[in-house]
Amino acid sequence: MSFLRGLGRVSIRFLQKTGALALFFLKTIFLALRPPYYPREILRQFLDIGYFSLPVVGLTALFSGMVLALQSHTGFSRFSAEGAVATVVVLSITRELGPVLAGLMVAGRVGASIAAEVGTMRVTEQIDALTTLSTNPLKYLVAPRLLAGLLMLPLLVLVADIIGVFGGYLVGVYKLGFNPSTYLQETVRYLEREDVISGLIKAATFGVAVTLMGSYHGYYSKGGAQGVGRATTLAVVSGSILILSLNYLLTAILFHD
Amino acid sequence: MTKTPFIHLKNLHKSFGSKVVLKGLNLDVKEGESFVILGGSGTGKSVTLKCILGLLTPDKGTMTVDGVNLLTGEPSEISQIRDQISMLFQGSALFDSLPVWENVVFKLLAQDKIRRSEGRSFAKDLILQVGMEERVLDLSPNELSGGMLRRVALARAIATKPRIVFFDEPTAGLDPITGSIINGLIRKSVDHLGATAITITHDIASCRQIGDRVGLLHEGKLRWVGPIKDMDKSGDAAVEQFIKGRSKGPLTATA
Numbered sequence: 001m002s003f004l005r006g007l008g009r010v011s012i013r014f015l016q017k018t019g020a021l022a023l024f025f026l027k028t029i030f031l032a033l034r035p036p037y038y039p040r041e042i043l044r045q046f047l048d049i050g051y052f053s054l055p056v057v058g059l060t061a062l063f064s065g066m067v068l069a070l071q072s073h074t075g076f077s078r079f080s081a082e083g084a085v086a087t088v089v090v091l092s093i094t095r096e097l098g099p100v101l102a103g104l105m106v107a108g109r110v111g112a113s114i115a116a117e118v119g120t121m122r123v124t125e126q127i128d129a130l131t132t133l134s135t136n137p138l139k140y141l142v143a144p145r146l147l148a149g150l151l152m153l154p155l156l157v158l159v160a161d162i163i164g165v166f167g168g169y170l171v172g173v174y175k176l177g178f179n180p181s182t183y184l185q186e187t188v189r190y191l192e193r194e195d196v197i198s199g200l201i202k203a204a205t206f207g208v209a210v211t212l213m214g215s216y217h218g219y220y221s222k223g224g225a226q227g228v229g230r231a232t233t234l235a236v237v238s239g240s241i242l243i244l245s246l247n248y249l250l251t252a253i254l255f256h257d
Numbered sequence: 258m259t260k261t262p263f264i265h266l267k268n269l270h271k272s273f274g275s276k277v278v279l280k281g282l283n284l285d286v287k288e289g290e291s292f293v294i295l296g297g298s299g300t301g302k303s304v305t306l307k308c309i310l311g312l313l314t315p316d317k318g319t320m321t322v323d324g325v326n327l328l329t330g331e332p333s334e335i336s337q338i339r340d341q342i343s344m345l346f347q348g349s350a351l352f353d354s355l356p357v358w359e360n361v362v363f364k365l366l367a368q369d370k371i372r373r374s375e376g377r378s379f380a381k382d383l384i385l386q387v388g389m390e391e392r393v394l395d396l397s398p399n400e401l402s403g404g405m406l407r408r409v410a411l412a413r414a415i416a417t418k419p420r421i422v423f424f425d426e427p428t429a430g431l432d433p434i435t436g437s438i439i440n441g442l443i444r445k446s447v448d449h450l451g452a453t454a455i456t457i458t459h460d461i462a463s464c465r466q467i468g469d470r471v472g473l474l475h476e477g478k479l480r481w482v483g484p485i486k487d488m489d490k491s492g493d494a495a496v497e498q499f500i501k502g503r504s505k506g507p508l509t510a511t512a
Contacts, residue, residue, distance in 0.1 A: 036367070044354075121352075128312050129350035133364040133413075134340055 024138075024216050031136055032143035042144040049110050049145070049211070050152030054159065056109055057102045061160035064097050065089060065167025073176050085176070086186035089168035094195045095255075098161045099153075100247055103206030106153060107239035111214040114145055115235035118218025119228035127219070142215040146208055153207030154200040161199065198254045205250060206243045213239040262321075263288035263453050264309070264421070269318035270477075271304055278304050279315070280477030286470075288323075291447055291454040293464045293485070295499060296474035297508060302457035303347070305474075306423045311339055322421070343419035345443075347426040349410040351398035357384070358394040361412045370417075383412040387442055404435035408442065415446045422447060424456040428463045440466035461500055464488075473499060475508060 072088045118141055121127050130137045165187060172178040214235040221231035262285035269282040278301040286292045296302050307313040309320060309327065320327040322342075325334045351360045358380035365371045371379055381391055387408040398406060407427060414422055427443055428436035440463050447454045447467075456467050464471055464485065471488055472479040473496050481493040488496060498506030 036369075124348050125346045125350040126352055128307070128310075129344070129346055129352075131312060132310055132339075132342065132344045133367060135364075135367050 021212070021216055024142075024219070025212055028138045028142045028146060028215075031139040032147065036139075038140055038144060041140060042147060045144045045148035046152060048113075049106070049148040049207075050155060053106055053109055053152075053156055056105050057156050057160050058163050060101050060105050061093070061098065061164035062167040064101055065093055065164035065169075066171045068092055068097070068164075069168040069171040069176065073172075082176075083186065085172055086168065086178070086183050087190045089172075090165050090187045090191050091195060093164035093168070094161050094191070094199045096199075096247070096251075098157045098164055099199045099202035099206060100243065102153065102157045102160045102203065103210065103243040103247075104240055106149075106156070106207070107210045107213075107236055107243060110149075111210045111235045111239040112232045114211060114214030115218040115221070115232045116228055118142075118215055119221035119231040122219060122221050123224055123228060137219070142219065145211040145215055149207030149209075149211030150204050151207070153203040153210075157199055157203035158196075161196065194254075198250075201254065202247060202250050205246055209242045209246060210239045213242060262286065263290075263323055264455070265319070265321040266305070266309075267319040267321075269305070269308065269320065270316045271301070271308060271313065272316055278477060279308075279318075282318070282474075282478055284472065284479060284482075286453060286455060288453055289451055291444070291456070291467055291469045293468035293471040294455065294457045294474050294479070295459065295461075295464055295471055296457070297459060297499075300474045301477055302474055303425055306344070306425060306455065306457060310342060310344065310423070311335075341420040342423065343414040343417060343421070344423040345407070345410045345414045345425065345427055347429055349398070349406040351406060351409060351413070353398055356395050356397060357401070357409050360398065360409060361416055363413065364417050379416075380412070383416055384409070386415075386446075387412045388438070403430055404432075404439065407431065407435075407439050411439070411442055411446060415450060418450055420450075420452055422450070422452050422454045424454065424458075424467070426458055426460075427456065427467075428458065428460050433462070436460065436463065437466065443467055459499075 068089050069085055072085050073082055076082050076084055076088075118127075121141070127137045127141070130140060169180075169183055169187070172183045173180050217231040217235040217238070218228075221227045223230075264284070264286040266282055266284040269279050270277075271279040282301070282305060284292075284305070294302050294305065304313060308315045309322065311327070315328070322338045325338050327335055327338065351357075352363070355363070358377045359366070361380040361383050362371060362376045365379065366373060366376055377394060380394055384391065384394060389405065389408050393401065393405065393409070398409070401409065424443060427439055431439060443454075443456070444467050454467070456463070458464055465488075468485045470482065470484050472482040473493070474480070475495055481491055481496050483491060488500065491497070495507045498508050
């Protein structure tokens with residue numbers, strides 16, 4: 001009986017949290033569509049989430065592309081299919097690794113920073129101050145971050161795709177001895193527009209997921225510095241899990257035959 | 258000054274889980290009056306202000322400001338009333354991401370009452386009013402001392418010429434001299450605006466300098482209310498204990 005009671009309690013708590021998160025998200029969307037808008041705050045978030053994430057996302061993509069070329073060459077050489085390396089690299093990067101790795105890196109960098117910033121604003125009463133200054137905190141703090149996540153992640157992933165493919169090219173040509181023009185031809189031969197677009201759709205979804213988790217956990221943080229620390233951890237962990245589970249869901253939807 | 262209560266709280270209750278904070282609080286503040294709520298830590302002083310501001314919702318009771326019921330009134334009337342209230346927060350609550358001048362005129366910019374190009378010069382006048390130099394305008398709040406933060410927060414609180422101003426522990430964490438300067442600025446600003454003020458504090462010196470009337474909050478209710486000048490001869494054991502800072506008496510530390 002106590003096991004069932006515990007299970008019930010956990011289930012109710014999970015549903016309550018999910019409901020609260022959904023309400024938080026819908027309320028923000030509803031507010032974001034009505035004026036006033038905060039262009040300066042939106043621009044600041046675009047820079048913070050997009051531009052300043054470029055180095056970490058770019059490096060991750062570069063090394064992932066390089067490792068992918070090496071690994072696939074090692075594997076494919078066992079059944080004389082080395083020629084497929086370029087195709088495997090470009091499809092893996094655009095469909096899966098680009099959006100997922102960029103999403104996870106942004107979850108670590110941006111999700112944590114949003115939770116810490118918004119959480120500190122909560123515990124130092126800056127969010128209460130916003131309300132007393134006739135400014136809705138969801139509209140001023142959360143909506144620009146969600147918008148930046150939605151629009152910046154696809155751009156980051158587009159850059160990550162190019163850098164990742166370039167990483168594979170470097171290893172393919174300079175280490176594995178592929179002919180440069182053959183490698184490039186193989187890269188584009190089987191690549192379809194849907195491969196890139198599906199990755200960008202995933203990126204936009206992950207961008208919203210990461211900024212939503214950071215904002216939500218920061219917004220409801222309590223208990224001083226310890227509470228902000230907890231919010232930061234929760235933002236990164238829940239953002240990462242959400243990315244991985246949404247990735248499966250989106251792959252199943254986008255690539256079903 | 259009119260004699261009708263401008264701010265009227267009746268039988269206000271607020272609990273957080275099993276912790277009961279307000280237990281039927283009654284409070285009347287006249288228009289243009291400076292009222293001080295005295296009380297120890299954790300007695301519900303901040304909760305009272307946050308209920309009026311709409312940051313918390315009371316479990317029971319009535320809150321009326323200028324005749325508008327803040328719990329059952331028309332939403333547009335309620336937001337009009339709340340728009341006329343400013344607050345100086347205990348930790349100043351300035352926005353770290355903005356320079357001092359933008360903090361000061363934040364609400365004016367948010368409501369499009371001034372243009373962005375006018376903001377700096379508007380903020381300069383207010384900063385000079387609270388005894389600071391022009392050079393602080395472009396500094397970030399994290400470059401300011403505690404006293405300076407409080408001055409900037411005061412400038413922000415009076416920027417919109419509010420009819421009602423709340424001060425949450427305005428001298429907490431300040432040395433007595435800086436505290437006295439801040440108290441003087443608060444009194445001057447409130448008198449200049451002709452605003453109604455509620456200050457919550459546990460600082461007796463602050464209370465004497467800022468207030469017209471005072472109430473002692475104890476066990477979720479105002480235990481004694483009277484003019485500041487009568488505080489020393491209130492005849493109430495709790496007020497006497499609080500003023501003299503004695504550990505023995507009807508008041509016990511709650512936090």
